[in-house]
Amino acid sequence: MIQKRIFLGSFIKQPLLNKLLTETRIALSPTGNFKWTRTPENLHLTWHFFGGMQMSKIKELKLVLQPFLTEEILPRIDITGLKYFKRKGQPAILYAEVQSTLQLQEYYKKLQRILFENGFISQINDRFVPHITLARIKKVNKHFYEQMKAFEKISENIYQNNLELTIIESILEPQGALYRPLLLDSN
Numbered sequence: 001m002i003q004k005r006i007f008l009g010s011f012i013k014q015p016l017l018n019k020l021l022t023e024t025r026i027a028l029s030p031t032g033n034f035k036w037t038r039t040p041e042n043l044h045l046t047w048h049f050f051g052g053m054q055m056s057k058i059k060e061l062k063l064v065l066q067p068f069l070t071e072e073i074l075p076r077i078d079i080t081g082l083k084y085f086k087r088k089g090q091p092a093i094l095y096a097e098v099q100s101t102l103q104l105q106e107y108y109k110k111l112q113r114i115l116f117e118n119g120f121i122s123q124i125n126d127r128f129v130p131h132i133t134l135a136r137i138k139k140v141n142k143h144f145y146e147q148m149k150a151f152e153k154i155s156e157n158i159y160q161n162n163l164e165l166t167i168i169e170s171i172l173e174p175q176g177a178l179y180r181p182l183l184l185d186s187n
Contacts, residue, residue: 017079028147169181
């Protein structure tokens with residue numbers, strides 16, 4: 001059976017975000033080993049990561065999410081700083097933190113509820129950290145933490161028309177992950 005690595009996200013095509021990715025890459029690359037988001041077109045707000053899923057189940061997911069896939073979420077995203085998620089106590093994912101508004105939280109809860117009610121998740125996760133992944137972190141040196149201080153409190157307001165929920169395929173390649181909308185009709 002064909003399986004795809006998928007998640008739910010919203011692509012953000014905005015020059016300010018592209019600039020932030022470039023500046024961050026220049027400043028932080030000397031401080032460690034990173035797998036950067038490959039192209040600005042791959043920048044996205046992550047809603048829910050599934051991992052590997054069978055194509056038949058993905059088609060069911062698309063049917064369940066149909067009302068969400070055409071709904072505009074919101075036109076404005078506020079970046080409040082750069083942060084990183086840890087794995088086993090070490091920096092693992094570098095991301096632009098998105099201000100957690102009531103509108104984002106309500107949309108997320110509605111999405112979690114529909115995924116749970118239709119058996120796509122086993123429990124509702126109340127913890128939502130809105131973020132835009134910039135890089136996967138493989139290794140850092142001591143200068144990483146010093147450089148991060150310059151990015152902790154950055155502030156950018158991004159206006160995005162037609163921010164929509166998308167089923168996104170994550171294709172892992174040696175030069176980094178490639179993200180693209182999953183086109184189900186073409187298999």
